[in-house]
């Protein structure tokens with residue numbers, strides 16, 4: 001008995017030690033990362049981390065840090081102008097130009113009088129943060145991939161997940177071993193004390209017991225029926241699947257280059273997704289806001305697929321031809337050849353889908369339904385768009401009730417009815433045929 005207790009204490013000590021090591025290493029990593037960012041912030045009088053978010057959301061459509069884009073490269077722009085000038089310029093550059101500020105007029109002329117958007121909503125502190133971010137040193141090519149694409153951050157969390165899983169597996173293994181040891185010792189004690197085992201008589205086989213039990217047979221039959229019904233239903237839900245559909249478009253337009261490498265916000269081009277049923281495809285005038293200035297492609301090439309700089313530049317010329325833009329005179333000729341984009345996502349007429357309801361009201365990211373658009377060289381249909389797909393999400397997603405009085409009220413009533421804390425779209429009526437079918 002003494003031996004057993006000793007063994008148990010040893011095992012639990014080992015467990016405790018293991019858990020402590022795991023938790024303390026992750027904590028240490030986090031702490032040092034925090035310390036590192038704080039150091040940089042102190043040097044520049046702004047928070048480059050907050051600045052990066054602001055920059056990506058507001059400026060990245062037209063500015064890069066190290067290269068010319070629609071606007072000038074912004075690396076270290078705080079050295080070029082004083083703070084007050086930058087505040088004034090970023091909040092409303094046109095006002096400065098109109099006031100005849102020599103620096104403002106000079107840069108405005110240099111960039112073919114392109115109008116930089118005004119940002120009256122940014123505070124001086126926001127601007128300090130953005131300027132702090134512009135001092136981020138150019139990454140060394142080998143390290144360039146980290147953080148460049150949107151999906152970068154995922155690696156860490158899967159690593160910690162794996163560690164957690166591994167330690168859980170270990171814990172279970174130890175538990176099993178402990179149990180085995182305990183039974184073994186108990187049996188030994190029993191033997192030592194001369195207790196005799198009760199020898200059970202041979203059981204009837206499971207199968208014959210099953211056949212003789214009518215209730216069991218009945219239950220199994222029902223289960224089988226339900227399962228086959230479920231699969232048949234799933235099969236019917238598949239009708240009309242166009243997943244992966246990627247037609248060739250009249251102009252090779254790359255989301256990877258626009259939304260990915262150049263971080264142009266989806267809403268810049270698909271602005272109606274937030275406000276209306278349809279997302280819509282931008283008119284070519286929207287393209288020309290930038291492409292009056294960008295007449296050739298100087299970004300990354302993808303030689304394996306034949307996407308060279310010349311190929312991409314040729315596609316920009318197709319855009320010029322379509323809108324009737326004459327590069328030599330920098331003016332429109334009036335001869336237009338409208339582009340007919342091939343529609344990719346298309347629900348049948350009898351189904352009703354509303355973008356603003358999902359994007360604005362429910363706050364779902366475009367990527368949840370359209371996949372990693374910022375990595376798509378050629379746009380394709382990512383989700384099946386079947387009825388089963390819509391309904392699955394409605395079953396699984398909880399309604400976001402924050403700051404919505406109407407839902408708050410409905411929620412209180414319905415959660416009483418269902419006796420739950422959280423409500424799925426399904427419980428709110430998201431499975432009613434009439435909601436999606438005219």
Ligand code: HEC
Pocket residue numbers: 055058059060061062063070071072073074077080086089090093107108109111112113114115116117119130
């Ligand atoms: C719609 C495109 C666009 C957006 C968005 C934009 N800019 Fe600009 N920016 C320009 C253009 C174009 C110029 C060149 C001057 C001109 O033509 O008005 C410029 C010039 C500048 C300059 C002067 C740079 C120099 O070297 O002289 C600064 C600083 C600047 N922008 C900061 C910002 C910041 C910060 C943001 C985000 C909050 C931003 N810009 C968003 C287009 C844009």
Ligand code: HEC
Pocket residue numbers: 249253255258259264265266267268269270281282341342343344345346366367370373374378379
């Ligand atoms: C610079 C403009 C621009 C930006 C920014 C942009 N798109 Fe697009 N998008 C287009 C054009 C043009 C098309 C039509 C050509 C094509 O299908 O590739 C399109 C097509 C699409 C389609 C397919 C439409 C169909 O026919 O079914 C989806 C979905 C889409 N975009 C989603 C997005 C998302 C999500 C983002 C942000 C990550 C985004 N787009 C950013 C211009 C843009």
Ligand code: HEC
Pocket residue numbers: 061062069070251252253254255257258262264268269282283284286287288289290291294296297298299300312313315316319
């Ligand atoms: C906010 C600015 C902006 C808008 C709006 C914009 N582009 Fe671009 N476009 C760029 C930038 C930046 C590049 C990359 C240039 C480089 O890397 O040298 C580019 C590259 C291209 C290219 C060559 C690469 C490729 O995607 O095949 C084509 C073609 C093109 N754009 C077409 C379009 C069309 C069509 C639209 C309108 C639907 C559009 N662009 C709207 C900024 C813009």
Ligand code: HEC
Pocket residue numbers: 266267270273274277278279280281345346347348353355358359364365366367368369370385
């Ligand atoms: C809940 C899923 C979902 C989300 C979130 C979503 N979409 Fe869609 N999107 C769809 C479906 C479904 C269609 C097909 C609609 C149809 O045929 O009526 C579609 C169609 C489109 C189209 C083709 C033109 C049109 O309006 O039919 C574009 C462009 C598009 N989406 C862009 C976006 C952008 C940009 C966002 C983010 C702002 C976004 N979508 C968010 C599901 C979604």
Ligand code: HEC
Pocket residue numbers: 347351352353354357358361362364368369385386389390391393394397398399400425428429430435436
């Ligand atoms: C990624 C998850 C997701 C997918 C996929 C999705 N929805 Fe939704 N849907 C939601 C959420 C969340 C809401 C709740 C929005 C709100 O708060 O009003 C919603 C609400 C709705 C509503 C309003 C329901 C009501 O009770 O008022 C309709 C109609 C709807 N969706 C249709 C569709 C259709 C049609 C599809 C498939 C083409 C689809 N949805 C795919 C998440 C999704």
Ligand code: HEC
Pocket residue numbers: 237238239240241347348351385386387390391394430431432433434435436437
């Ligand atoms: C959340 C939205 C949603 C709800 C709720 C919904 N449907 Fe659908 N339904 C769809 C969509 C989207 C399609 C088109 C799918 C496709 O093209 O494959 C569809 C297709 C169908 C089809 C045609 C199948 C085919 O392949 O042509 C039938 C029939 C149908 N639904 C019946 C119903 C009935 C009955 C209900 C109520 C129990 C219902 N739906 C509830 C979204 C919904």
